[in-house]
Amino acid sequence: MEWTAEAEAAIKKVPFFVRKKVRARVEKEAQEAGRSVVSILEVNAAKERYLHRMESEVKGYRLDCCFGPSGCPNRAAPGDSLAQKIESLLKNQDILTFLRGHVKGSLKFHHEFRVAIAECPNACSQPQIQDIGIIGACVPGITGEPCSRCESCVDVCREEAVSLNPDENCPSILADKCLKCGRCIPVCPTGTIAEARKGYRVQLGGKLGRHPRLATELPGIYGEEEVVSIVKDCLVLYKGKSRNGKRFAEIVTESDIQGISQRHPKEKNPFETS
Ligand code: SF4
Ligand code: SF4
Ligand code: SF4
Known part of the structure; x- marks a missing residue:
């Protein structure tokens, strides 16, 4: 929803811990009132309700x-x-x-x-x-399918959790470094890394x-x-x-x-x- 510059400046002064709530509420109320642009009037009305009548909003x-x-x-x-x-x-x-x-x-x-x-x-x-x-x-898992050593899994992992051991035909994933983002799974062309859960x-x-x-x-x-x-x-x-x-x-x-x-x-x- 569009906001006037004045309204944007005013919402930035609302304490950060309630700003998101106030912003959402202001937009909802402006929409309900049939407005397509949020002005300073809507911001001030919502601020008043939030900061001075907080108990009723909890x-x-x-x-x-x-x-x-x-x-x-x-x-x-x-x-x-x-x-x-x-x-x-x-x-x-x-x-x-x-x-x-x-x-x-x-x-x-x-x-x-x-x-x-x-x-x-x-x-x-x-x-x-x-x-x-x-x-x-x-969670990624190692399936036992042969690895082609393409290194895509190593490159995609931002945590440096995957390594290729020269003596083994499969990668290792360090559990304490892995954040379980799953990004190493779709890049593996051989199915050596697959979704465990x-x-x-x-x-x-x-x-x-x-x-x-x-x-x-x-x-x-x-x-x-x-x-x-x-x-x-x-x-x-x-x-x-x-x-x-x-x-x-x-x-x-x-x-x-x-x-x-x-x-x-x-x-x-x-x-x-x-
Ligand atoms: S799931 Fe994410 S963090 Fe874990 S090894 Fe794969 S890419 Fe790295
Ligand atoms: S899925 Fe991840 S990156 Fe996307 S919004 Fe949620 S926490 Fe943020
Ligand atoms: S992406 Fe798959 S095939 Fe490529 S190195 Fe990693 S485990 Fe091996």
């Missing part, structure tokens, strides 16, 4: 998704329904009522439980700094603010249903331990993360021999 959770489903070629994730399933889980959990019961004073956006889905390791929706971050993964990496307990921390990654690659089940597990933990608006990152401990990991065991790569 819905208890926030789910951010990257633009992968709109056709991003980097997508590594398997399907389109995960965001919908998680949105419906978050809604059914009624986090807003929980927050109202446990937060002293008025609710703010920073009290909301945050989940982000990025459909590839480029992580455009910033999953590493959310309560739960979900990252699409396409698609799913999601899951990271827990990230946040920004006064004491920022990056989320801790669970060890597995999980299917959609397993991801939904992990989110549910985290919400039980959150509701059991969070008081007075404490973020998930502030209450989740290493042993909590270990427990979650044990309750959701990772699946084996089908091409692994041991």
Whole structure:
């Protein structure tokens, strides 16, 4: 939607943590009012509502998704329904009522439980700094088909995770370097590298603010249903331990993360021999 220069300048002054929301809301309201151009009047009205009547805008959770489903070629994730399933889980959990019961004073956006889905390791929706971050993964495996040593896999891998051993007729992939972007799979002409599985990496307990921390990654690659089940597990933990608006990152401990990991065991790569 078109914005006037004045409106663009005004939206840039909105605090960064609510700017995206305010921008989307301004456009929605301008469209509903039949406008084709956003002017300063629409921006000021929305800013007033957001910043001075924030409590009525808080819905208890926030789910951010990257633009992968709109056709991003980097997508590594398997399907389109995960965001919908998680949105419906978050809604059914009624986090807003929980927050109202446990937060002293008025609710703010920073009290909301945050989940982000990025459909590839480029992580455009910033999953590493959310309560739960979900990252699409396409895991490569070595099939045993003879390798022609064309080196396409080595060239395409930005992580330097693939190497060709002169004594062996197949490549090696370093698991601790590989980000599971899947880019080495389609470039392999011989089928020596193939898709072992698609799913999601899951990271827990990230946040920004006064004491920022990056989320801790669970060890597995999980299917959609397993991801939904992990989110549910985290919400039980959150509701059991969070008081007075404490973020998930502030209450989740290493042993909590270990427990979650044990309750959701990772699946084996089908091409692994041991
Ligand atoms: S995270 Fe990946 S799939 Fe999603 S928009 Fe960014 S580059 Fe595309
Ligand atoms: S999946 Fe991506 S990061 Fe992993 S080896 Fe292939 S190209 Fe490299
Ligand atoms: S792309 Fe395939 S054939 Fe070429 S070097 Fe890599 S594994 Fe071998």
